[in-house]
Amino acid sequence: MCAIEPEDPHLLEDFLALEAPEGYRIELVGGEIVLSPPHDGGHAIAISRVVEQVFRAGCEFDLGCHKGLVVPGGHFIPDAVFTEYGAMDGQPPWWKPSGVVMVLEVASRLPARERKIKRSSYAAAGIARYLVLDLREREVVLHERPGRGDYGMTTTVRSGDLLLPEPFGFALDTAELFA
Numbered sequence: 001m002c003a004i005e006p007e008d009p010h011l012l013e014d015f016l017a018l019e020a021p022e023g024y025r026i027e028l029v030g031g032e033i034v035l036s037p038p039h040d041g042g043h044a045i046a047i048s049r050v051v052e053q054v055f056r057a058g059c060e061f062d063l064g065c066h067k068g069l070v071v072p073g074g075h076f077i078p079d080a081v082f083t084e085y086g087a088m089d090g091q092p093p094w095w096k097p098s099g100v101v102m103v104l105e106v107a108s109r110l111p112a113r114e115r116k117i118k119r120s121s122y123a124a125a126g127i128a129r130y131l132v133l134d135l136r137e138r139e140v141v142l143h144e145r146p147g148r149g150d151y152g153m154t155t156t157v158r159s160g161d162l163l164l165p166e167p168f169g170f171a172l173d174t175a176e177l178f179a
Contacts, residue, residue, distance in 0.1 A: 015075065016094075025066065028075040030117040036108065043106045046133045046177045047079050050104055054082065057170035061101060062087060068094040069103075072149075073121035080104040101167055102129035107136065115141075124149045129164075133177055140174045 008031065015033055020026045023038040051063060064081040067088065075094055080103070087099025103122055107115070115132070122130045123146035130143040130151065139158045143151035144165070155162060161171035 025077045027077050042135055046106055049176050053172055059168055064088055070094050070096045071121040071125035078103045078105050100127050103127050104131045107134040120149050123151050138178050
């Protein structure tokens with residue numbers, strides 16, 4: 001997959017001192033500072049439909065939207081983070097994730113970022129599941145079984161159900177995700 005480089009301490013210091021314009025996100029991804037503009041309605045709808053299905057299925061997690069994560073290879077702000085209850089309590093804005101059961105990202109205009117750099121970084125951090133919604137390709141990709149800087153299992157669904165294994169234990173209706 002993608003080699004994870006240690007962060008330059010000077011770049012990290014500069015990054016942490018930045019202030020994003022209102023509505024924007026600033027991430028440090030693979031040694032680059034990335035400024036992301038506010039997302040369109042389709043992006044927001046896709047996230048809300050995943051979240052809705054998770055909670056409608058009776059799953060009991062905490063949900064963090066735009067929570068800053070410190071992982072090997074960067075400081076990321078995923079679209080959503082599902083955690084065990086209480087895992088985020090008392091955590092600072094930038095947090096080394098523990099208790100994370102799944103990270104959700106909607107692929108950006110540069111999907112290689114989500115498919116390579118973030119994938120290897122989330123796996124190296126031991127995040128059990130990484131769900132990517134690619135609105136352009138109209139597909140959902142679930143990465144599972146992290147180890148050695150990558151995920152050992154990947155499932156891609158274009159339309160239909162995607163089984164989210166325990167602790168979720170339900171089939172995500174992917175047709176609902178693309179407005």
